[in-house]
Amino acid sequence: MNVKKNNKVQLIVFDWAGTTVDYASSAPGTVFDRIFTLAGIHLTREEINGPMGMEKKAHIRELLSCESGNRQWQQTYGRPWNEDDVENLYEQFEEALYQVVVEYSSPIPGVVETVNGLKKQGLKIGSTTGYTSQMMEQVIPKAAAMGYSADCVVTPDVTGKSRPTPFMLFECMRQMNVYPPCTVVKVGDTALDMMEGKNGGAWSIGILKGSNLLGLTQQEYENMDQENLEKCKKEAAKRYREAGADIVIDSILDLPEAILEINRRLEKMEEAVK
Numbered sequence: 001m002n003v004k005k006n007n008k009v010q011l012i013v014f015d016w017a018g019t020t021v022d023y024a025s026s027a028p029g030t031v032f033d034r035i036f037t038l039a040g041i042h043l044t045r046e047e048i049n050g051p052m053g054m055e056k057k058a059h060i061r062e063l064l065s066c067e068s069g070n071r072q073w074q075q076t077y078g079r080p081w082n083e084d085d086v087e088n089l090y091e092q093f094e095e096a097l098y099q100v101v102v103e104y105s106s107p108i109p110g111v112v113e114t115v116n117g118l119k120k121q122g123l124k125i126g127s128t129t130g131y132t133s134q135m136m137e138q139v140i141p142k143a144a145a146m147g148y149s150a151d152c153v154v155t156p157d158v159t160g161k162s163r164p165t166p167f168m169l170f171e172c173m174r175q176m177n178v179y180p181p182c183t184v185v186k187v188g189d190t191a192l193d194m195m196e197g198k199n200g201g202a203w204s205i206g207i208l209k210g211s212n213l214l215g216l217t218q219q220e221y222e223n224m225d226q227e228n229l230e231k232c233k234k235e236a237a238k239r240y241r242e243a244g245a246d247i248v249i250d251s252i253l254d255l256p257e258a259i260l261e262i263n264r265r266l267e268k269m270e271e272a273v274k
Contacts, residue, residue, distance in 0.1 A: 053192030055162030126172030166200030206240030
């Protein structure tokens with residue numbers, strides 16, 4: 001990283017579902033399960049969650065390409081899946097998600113106070129998502145009414161590329177007039193979020209509580225015994241780091257301290273090049 005003098009974090013780019021709203025990214029997971037079940041394909045929650053963070057049409061291709069999805073499609077339809085099947089499933093997905101997404105747009109506990117605190121410190125708040133701009137027209141007003149808003153929202157249809165490419169992140173930087181990338185932090189709840197940040201030369205932070213990667217609903221999280229919960233968190237943290245995460249935090253409430261840690265690292269890097 002090329003560090004200029006007195007560099008500090010300027011911009012935090014959040015994901016939406018599973019990071020700032022929609023605990024455990026339940027809306028897309030629920031809808032994927034529904035449309036694939038209607039098509040005669042039965043996938044586990046882990047299989048459905050695997051590609052989470054991608055643009056949704058690409059997510060459908062991944063589900064059809066996985067061993068279970070591909071095998072079941074062949075057994076059910078007697079042929080390989082094709083792009084017409086992807087388009088058909090996506091149309092069903094988009095219609096169903098559009099109907100329910102607003103119900104899943106409540107901020108995750110801790111988000112409103114944490115983000116507002118970061119804004120008061122002068123940090124800019126960007127966001128990227130796997131949702132389309134049309135879907136976000138449903139999400140943004142609901143989240144704002146409950147206290148959470150970002151300074152910019154970038155969707156895959158704006159850039160023509162989704163994660164793990166960094167182009168949505170770059171568009172946030174452009175809109176917010178922030179550079180270099182080492183002063184940007186990507187915060188998310190999937191491996192693809194971590195890759196998006198690292199591919200753009202930014203810092204990446206993974207959140208455990210409420211995340212798609214941890215894969216627990218709020219009720220499951222609260223009811224799980226501590227030993228098993230810690231085991232699940234350890235495995236999720238490992239997957240974040242394998243995807244390039246610089247820091248893994250327990251909840252969004254820990255983000256301000258993580259930002260301070262990144263600023264300390266930037267200061268050490270600056271001293272090293274003097």
